[in-house]
Amino acid sequence: MSKQAQHWEKTRALLFITLAIWAVFSMGIFLFGAEMNEVGGPFGYPLTYWFTCQGSLGIFVILIFWFANRQEKIDEEFGFSEKGGD
Incomplete structure (x- = not known):
């Protein structure tokens, strides 16, 4: 497997993990929040x-x-880092 393909595999896995975390915190709260609606919060x-x-x-x-x-x-692992030593 080429270096670019390995980089893309790791990047894609990170993206899916990030999207899963985002989905839980953007939509998951609503699924279990009905029970908490009776409790008053600030203001x-x-x-x-x-x-x-x-x-x-x-x-x-x-x-x-x-x-x-x-x-x-x-990116650093595969040599695609934007941090330049120039």
């Missing part, structure tokens, strides 16, 4: 709404940095 909003808005955004920011870090490591 009178239902707790589900609060977790979805605040928690998901925090997770998405963390996910962006995690993905970029992992992708950079994959």
